[in-house]
Amino acid sequence: xxxxxxxxxxxxxxxxxxxxxxxxxxxxxxxxxxxxxxxxxxxxxxxxxxxxxxxxxxxxxxxxxxxxxxxxxxxxxxxxxxxxxxxxxxxxxxxxxxxxxxxxxxxxxxxxxxxxxxxxxxxxxxxxxxxxxxxxxxxxxxxxxxxxxxxxxxxxxxxxxxxxxxxxxxxxxxxxxxxxxxxxxxxxxxxxxxxxxxxxxxxxxxxxxxxxxxxxxxxxxxxxxxxxxxxxxxxxxxxxxxxxxxxxxxxxxxxxxxxxxxxxxxx
Amino acid sequence: xxxxxxxxxxxxxxxxxxxxxxxxxxxxxxxxxxxxxxxxxxxxxxxxxxxxxxxxxxxxxxxxxxxxxxxxxxxxxxxxxxxxxxxxxxxxxxxxxxxxxxxxxxxxxxxxxxxxxxxxxxxxxxxxxxxxxxxxxxxxxxxxxxxxxxxxxxxxxxxxxxxxxxxxxxxxxxxxxxxxxxxxxxxxxxxxxxxxxxxxxxxxxxxxxxxxxxxxxxxxxxxxxxxxxxxxxxxxxxxxxxxxxxxxxxxxxxxxxxxxxxxxxxxxxxxxxxxxxxxxxxxxxxxxxxxxxxxxxxxxxxxxxxxxxxxxxxxxxxxxxxxxxxxxxxxxxxxxxxxxxxxxxxxxxxxxxxxxxxxxxxxxxxxxxxxxxxxxxxxxxxxxxxxxxxxxxxxxxxxxxxxxxxxxxxxxxxxxxxxxxxxxxxxxxxxxxxxxxxxxxxxxxxxxxxxxxxxxxxxxxxxxxxxxxxxxxxxxxxxxxxxxxxxxxxxxxxxxxxxxxxxxxxxxxxxxxxxxxxxxxxxxxxxxxxxxxxxxxxxxxx
Numbered sequence: 001x002x003x004x005x006x007x008x009x010x011x012x013x014x015x016x017x018x019x020x021x022x023x024x025x026x027x028x029x030x031x032x033x034x035x036x037x038x039x040x041x042x043x044x045x046x047x048x049x050x051x052x053x054x055x056x057x058x059x060x061x062x063x064x065x066x067x068x069x070x071x072x073x074x075x076x077x078x079x080x081x082x083x084x085x086x087x088x089x090x091x092x093x094x095x096x097x098x099x100x101x102x103x104x105x106x107x108x109x110x111x112x113x114x115x116x117x118x119x120x121x122x123x124x125x126x127x128x129x130x131x132x133x134x135x136x137x138x139x140x141x142x143x144x145x146x147x148x149x150x151x152x153x154x155x156x157x158x159x160x161x162x163x164x165x166x167x168x169x170x171x172x173x174x175x176x177x178x179x180x181x182x183x184x185x186x187x188x189x190x191x192x193x194x195x196x197x198x199x200x201x202x203x204x205x206x207x208x209x210x211x212x213x214x215x216x217x218x219x220x221x222x223x224x225x226x227x228x229x230x231x232x233x234x235x236x237x238x239x240x241x242x243x244x245x246x247x248x249x250x251x252x253x254x255x256x257x258x259x260x261x262x263x264x265x266x267x
Numbered sequence: 268x269x270x271x272x273x274x275x276x277x278x279x280x281x282x283x284x285x286x287x288x289x290x291x292x293x294x295x296x297x298x299x300x301x302x303x304x305x306x307x308x309x310x311x312x313x314x315x316x317x318x319x320x321x322x323x324x325x326x327x328x329x330x331x332x333x334x335x336x337x338x339x340x341x342x343x344x345x346x347x348x349x350x351x352x353x354x355x356x357x358x359x360x361x362x363x364x365x366x367x368x369x370x371x372x373x374x375x376x377x378x379x380x381x382x383x384x385x386x387x388x389x390x391x392x393x394x395x396x397x398x399x400x401x402x403x404x405x406x407x408x409x410x411x412x413x414x415x416x417x418x419x420x421x422x423x424x425x426x427x428x429x430x431x432x433x434x435x436x437x438x439x440x441x442x443x444x445x446x447x448x449x450x451x452x453x454x455x456x457x458x459x460x461x462x463x464x465x466x467x468x469x470x471x472x473x474x475x476x477x478x479x480x481x482x483x484x485x486x487x488x489x490x491x492x493x494x495x496x497x498x499x500x501x502x503x504x505x506x507x508x509x510x511x512x513x514x515x516x517x518x519x520x521x522x523x524x525x526x527x528x529x530x531x532x533x534x535x536x537x538x539x540x541x542x543x544x545x546x547x548x549x550x551x552x553x554x555x556x557x558x559x560x561x562x563x564x565x566x567x568x569x570x571x572x573x574x575x576x577x578x579x580x581x582x583x584x585x586x587x588x589x590x591x592x593x594x595x596x597x598x599x600x601x602x603x604x605x606x607x608x609x610x611x612x613x614x615x616x617x618x619x620x621x622x623x624x625x626x627x628x629x630x631x632x633x634x635x636x637x638x639x640x641x642x643x644x645x646x647x648x649x650x651x652x653x654x655x656x657x658x659x660x661x662x663x664x665x666x667x668x669x670x671x672x673x674x675x676x677x678x679x680x681x682x683x684x685x686x687x688x689x690x691x692x693x694x695x696x697x698x699x700x701x702x703x704x705x706x707x708x709x710x711x712x713x714x715x716x717x718x719x720x721x722x723x724x725x726x727x728x729x730x731x732x733x734x735x736x737x738x739x740x741x742x743x744x745x746x747x748x749x750x751x752x753x754x755x756x757x758x759x760x761x762x763x764x765x766x767x768x769x770x771x772x773x774x775x776x777x778x779x780x781x782x783x784x785x786x787x788x789x790x791x792x793x794x795x796x797x798x799x800x801x802x803x804x805x806x807x808x809x
Contacts, residue, residue, distance in 0.1 A: 037669050043588045043662075044534055057534070058665050059588050131682060213682045219665060229661070232513040235521075236534050 006261075013257035020251045024071040033064035036219045044237040054239040056230055065221035066244050072216055073223045073248075076137035077202040083141025085195045088148025093187065095149065096156030097179060107153070113146040122205060126214045133222065136215040140205045144198055151194055155187035189266045197259030200252040207248055223248050296496070296791060300807035301504040304800070305516045305525045308656070308685065309476045309509045313462050314454040315440040316390050316402035319705065321656055321781070324437050324799040325529065326507065329481060331440025331464040334364055334383070336491040337432065337796045342552070342606065342708045344435055347491040348378065348465075352431070359426040359751040360407075364419050364434075370489050372443035374463035380419045384411035386441050387421060387434070397450035403721040404433040404711060406748040426751040429711035436707065437799060441465060465489070467500040467803045479507040490803065501791070501806035517784075520544060526789050526807070529800070531782040532659060533591045543787050548593035548780040549798035551706030552605045554716045555597040556657055557775035558667070559701040559724045563736035566649060567699060573771035575625035576700075579674040581617040582776055585666045589659050593782055597775035600713070600764045604778075607710045607747075607760030614768050615775075622674045633675050640675035648677040651700040652692050655685045660702055663776065695726050704779045706797030710756045713763050714744040725772055740766055 023030055033051075038059030045055040053062035095106040113121070125139035159165060160183065168178045203223075209215045210224025218225060223244055230240030310322045318327040336347040344352060348370060354363040370378035391408030393401035401408070407425040414420055421430065433439055443463040453461055457475045467490070468481040482504045490497050508525070510516050517535055519525035521542055531539060536546060558580075560573045567573055586596050595603075598612045631640040631647050640647040651667070654660035661680065668678040681691055681698060691697040701724050705716045715721045719728030719741055727736050735741045743766055746759040767773050781798035791804040 037672070040584065057589075057659075058662050058669075217682065218661075218680050219668060232532060233534055234514050235517060236538055 010257055010261045013254040013261075016250050016254035017258060020070055020074060020254070023067045024074045027064075027068045027071065030067045031061065031064040033061035035060065035064040035068035035221045044233060044240070046237070047239050047243070053243040054237065056226070056240050057233055057237075062226070062230075062240055062243060065226050066223065066247050069221035069223045069226060069244075072133055072220060073203055073206060076133050076140075076206045076215075076222075077199050079134060079137035080140040080202040080206065081144070081195050081198045083138055084144030084148050084198060085191065087141075088145040089152045089188075089191055091145065092149040092152025092154075093156045093179060093184060096153040097160050097175070097183060103153075106149070110146045110149045113143075114150075118143040118205065119208065122209060123212075123214065126209060131214050131217065133216045133220075136206055136209045137202075139209070140202050143205070144202070147198070148191060148194065152187055152191055155190060156183050159183050159186050190263070193259055193263040193266055195259075196262055197256060200255040200259065203248065203252055203255070294808070296501050296804075296806040297808065298499075298501050298806070299503050301506055302502050302526045302789065302802065302805060302807065303506045303508060303524065305519055305528045306507050306509050307511055307513070307516065307530055309456060310459075310479070311456070312451065312454045313459060314399060314451065315442070316393075316400060316404075316438050317454075318437045318440065319403075319707075321529065321799070322509075324797075326470075326479060326481075327440050328437040328795055328799040329468045329505065329802050330462070330466040330470060331437060331442065332370070332466050332489065333435050333437070333439055333441065334366070335431065335435040336493075337435040337708060339549070339794055339796045342604075342796060344431060345491050345493050347435075348383075348441065348489065349434075355428075355431065357751065359428040359430075360423040362421045362423075362430055363414070364421075365417050366419065367489060368417055370465050371486075372446075372463045372465050373469040373484060374443050374445060376443045376445065376463070378441065378443075378465055380413045380416055382444055383419050383441065384413055384421075385444060385447055387411050387419075387439070389447055390439055391421075399451055399454075402433065402438045403715045404436060404438050404707060404709070405430060406711070406714070406720075426749045428751055428753075428756060429709050429748055432709040433711070436797075437795065468502075468505060471504065477509055481505040481507070496804055500803045502802060505802055520784050520786065523786065525786075527783060527785045527792070527800075529781060529783055530658065531784045533589060533594065536591050536593070536782070539784055544784045545787065545789070545792075546593075547783040547785065547792055547794070549783070549794040550602055550604055551704070551779050551781065551798045552602055552708040552796055553706035553712045554600060554605075554704055555602055555775035556654075556704040556777050556779040557597060557600075557702075557773055558651070559703065559773055560771065561695055561699050561701060561726050562770070562772055563726060563729065564695050564699045566645075566647060569629050570771060571625045571629040572631070572647075575622040575629070575674065576671065576676060577615055577771050577774045578618045578622035578625065579676065580615075580667055580670045580774060582615060582774070583617065585663055586777060588666065589662050590777065593780050594658070594777045597777050600767055600773060600775055601760075602778040605712065606708060607713065607757055607764075609761045609764050611764070611768050619670075619674055626674060626676075631675070638672070638675055639677045646677060647675065648679065649699045650679040650681055650697060652681045652688050652698045652702055653683075654702040654704075655688055657702065657704060657779065658782075664702060693726075701725070706779070708796040710747050710760045713760055714748050717763075717767070718744045737770070740770075740772075 041055055041059040043057055043059040045051055047054040051061050056062050091106055095103045121143045122139040125142055126136050129135040165182055168182050207224030210222040211228040216222035226244045227241045234241050306322050308322045310326055313327055315327055318324045332348050334349040336345045349364040349366050366383055388411050390402045391405045393399050407423045407427045409422040409424045412420045446463050459470045459473045462470055467484055467487045469484050471480040471482040473479045483500050485499055487499050516528045520528045560567050599609050601608045626640055630642045633640050651664050664680050671678045703724050707715060716724055727740060743763040747756055750756045750759050785792055788808045790806050790808055793801045793804055795801050
C-alpha cells in the first residue's frame with residue numbers, strides 16, 4: 001500500500017464521517033432534545049439558537065431527530081454493505097477459481113441481478129420480507145451482491161493465474177487452503193475499498209426506502225422518513241426537508257470521498 | 268345570504284343583490300372559461316350511492332340532479348326535480364313525489380316517473396349480481412311505484428324518515444335508464460363516458476387516474492326553482508386534475524396553473540392568504556373526525572382501558588399544534604351544525620394521571636425498562652390506520668402515539684396507500700383504533716357510521732358468527748332510522764350518542780371541514796351540505 005496523501009477534502013470527509021459515527025453511538029452528546037416527543041413545543045418553528053434545525057410538523061426538534069436517526073441509517077448501511085460484501089465476495093471467489101459450469105451459472109445469476117434496477121429489486125425484496133430497518137438493509141444489500149461478485153471474480157481470476165498460486169498448488173495446497181491463504185488476502189483490498197464506497201449509496205438507498213414508507217416505521221427518526229414526513233410543508237417549512245437532506249448529502253459524499261481515497265491508495 | 272321571498276322584502280332583496288354584485292363578486296357573473304381544479308386522489312366509482320368518498324362526490328355532485336335540494340347552511344329541503352316536498356304518511360313508510368316532466372338526460376332520454384323509480388329501486392336495494400351496494404342512507408326500502416306520468420311513490424317496510432333528506436344527497440343522484448344498467452366496473456375509472464345524468468355538467472373526457480373533463484350542458488334549465496341563477500352553468504367546463512403530491516398542488520395554485528385546489532393543509536393557510544388565494548372552509552355536518560375504539564378486540568374489551576386511552580390523549584394540544592381556527596375542536600360525537608347534535612363539551616378531559624391509574628387498576632403494569640405496559644406477558648400494543656382522505660391524519664396519529672407512549676401504551680401507525688388502509692381496516696387483528704369521520708346532514712349519519720349494516724367503523728358485527736359485540740348499540744342505531752317523527756329521532760340519536768360516549772367507544776377530535784383554495788378570479792364557489800364542491804354558480808372573472 002502506498003502512503004496515503006491526504007487532501008484537505010479528504011480530511012473534511014473524515015471529520016464528517018467521524019461526527020456521524022459519534023452521533024450514531026452517543027447521540028446524547030449532540031442534543032438534549034427527545035427525538036420522538038416534542039412536548040408542548042409548537043410545530044414548524046423555523047431554525048433558531050434553541051432548535052438548530054427548527055421543529056417538524058408535530059413539534060419535534062429536527063436536529064435531535066437527525067442525530068438519533070444516524071444510528072438507524074448508519075447501522076442499516078453497514079448491514080447492507082455487509083450482506084453485499086460477504087455474499088458477493090464468496091460468490092465471486094468461487095466463480096473466479098472454478099472455471100467451467102459453476103462459474104458460468106453463478107455469473108449468469110449475477111448478470112440477471114445486474115439487469116434489474118436496484119431500486120426495483122430492493123422494493124420487491126422488502127415487500128417479500130416485510131417492512132423494517134433490517135429488512136430494508138438486507139434488501140439494499142442484495143442489490144449490491146452482483147457488484148461485489150464481479151469485482152471479486154475478476155481479482156481472483158487474475159490472481160489465480162499468478163506463479164505463486166501455481167506454486168502453492170504445486171507444493172500440495174488444497175483448493176480451500178489456497179483460496180483462503182493466497183487468493184482471498186490479495187483480492188480483498190479492492191473489494192474493501194468498494195465496500196467503503198458502497199456505504200454512501202447504501203445510506204441513500206435506505207433513505208429512499210424509508211422515504212417511500214418501506215423502512216423503519218414511525219416515529220423512529222430514520223433519515224428518509226424524516227424527509228418524507230416533512231415534504232408536504234417544503235414550501236412553508238423548508239428546514240424539515242432541506243436540512244436533513246443536506247446532512248444525508250454530506251455523509252454520503254464524505255463516505256464516497258473516503259472510499260475513493262482508499263481506492264486510489266490501494267490501486 | 269338568505270333572500271326574502273315576500274313582496275315586502277323586495278327592498279332588502281335588491282340591497283342584498285347590489286352588495287353581492289359590487290363587493291363579493293365584482294360585477295355580474297361572466298359566462299365562459301374552464302376551471303382547472305386539482306384533486307389529491309382519483310375517483311374510484313361514479314355510482315351515486317358510493318359517492319361519499321371526496322373525489323367521487325366532487326364529480327357526482329356536479330353531473331347529477333336530485334329530487335330535492337338541501338340548503339348547505341340552513342339544511343332546509345327545497346324542491347328540485349320534484350316540484351314540491353313529498354307527501355309522507357304518518358308512520359313514514361310511504362313517500363309520494365310529483366316530478367317535473369321537462370328534464371332530459373345527457374344521452375337524450377327523458378327523465379320520467381318510471382326512470383325515477385328505477386333509480387331509487389337500485390339505490391335502495393342495490394344489486395349483488397352487479398356488485399352494486401345499496402345506499403347506506405336509505406334504510407328499510409321495499410319498492411317504488413309509478414302512480415301516473417308525474418307521480419311516484421316509495422314504500423318502506425318500516426319507518427324511514429331519513430328518506431326525504433336522502434333523496435337530496437349526491438348519493439341519490441339521478442341517472443338515465445342506460446346508465447343504471449351498468450355493473451360496478453361500468454361506473455369505475457376509464458368508463459366515465461358511459462354515465463349520463465341530467466346535471467349542469469356532462470363528462471367529456473377522461474384519462475384514467477390523471478384527468479377528468481366536464482363540459483357545460485348548454486340546454487340545462489332545471490336548477491332548483493328557488494335559485495336566482497337559472498339556465499346553464501357559467502363555466503364552459505371543469506378540468507379535474509389528479510395529483511397526489513401536496514406540494515405540487517399548492518405550487519400549481521400559487522403559480523396559477525390551477526384555479527382551485529381541494530384540501531389546503533393548515534400550515535399553508537396564512538401564506539396562501541397572503542398570496543391572494545381565497546380560502547373556503549366548509550363543514551361536513553356529520554360524525555366528527557375522531558378515533559373509534561374497537562371494543563371487541565381483546566385488548567380493548569375492558570372499559571377501563573378504553574377510558575384510559577381517551578384520558579391520555581390531549582385533544583387541545585393536538586388541535587393547537589396542527590390546525591387553524593377553520594377546524595373547531597369537537598364538542599360532541601356530531602358536528603354542532605349536524606342534525607341530532609348533542610353537547611358533550613366536558614366529556615374528554617386530558618388527564619394522564621387518571622389514565623395511568625385506570626391502566627394500573629386494569630392490571631396493565633410497566634415491567635422491565637421498556638416503558639410499555641404488559642399483562643401476563645402480553646404487551647399493550649395497538650395499531651391505528653392512517654385515514655388518508657382526512658386532513659393530517661398521520662400527524663394527528665403521531666401526536667396520539669406520543670401521548671399514549673407517555674402512559675405506557677404502544678401505538679403502531681399502519682403504513683400503506685388508500686386501498687391497503689381500507690382493506691386492513693376490515694380486520695380487528697390489524698386495526699384496533701380506527702381514525703375516520705363521515706358527513707351527512709341527517710340524523711341517520713350516526714347509523715351510517717356505526718351500524719353493522721353500514722360502515723361499522725367499530726366492527727361491532729362479528730363477520731364469522733354474525734353476532735354483535737354490543738347488541739344494544741346496534742338497536743339504538745336502528746331506532747334513529749326507524750322513528751317516524753323529528754322529536755323521536757332526535758331522542759334516539761341522543762340515546763345512541765350517550766351510549767357511545769359512556770362506553771368510551773369514541774374520541775372525537777374536531778369538526779372536519781373541507782378547506783378549498785381558489786385563485787382570485789374564481790367567484791361564486793359553493794359547496795353542498797357535506798362540503799362537496801358545487802360548481803353550478805361558479806364563474807371566472809376577467
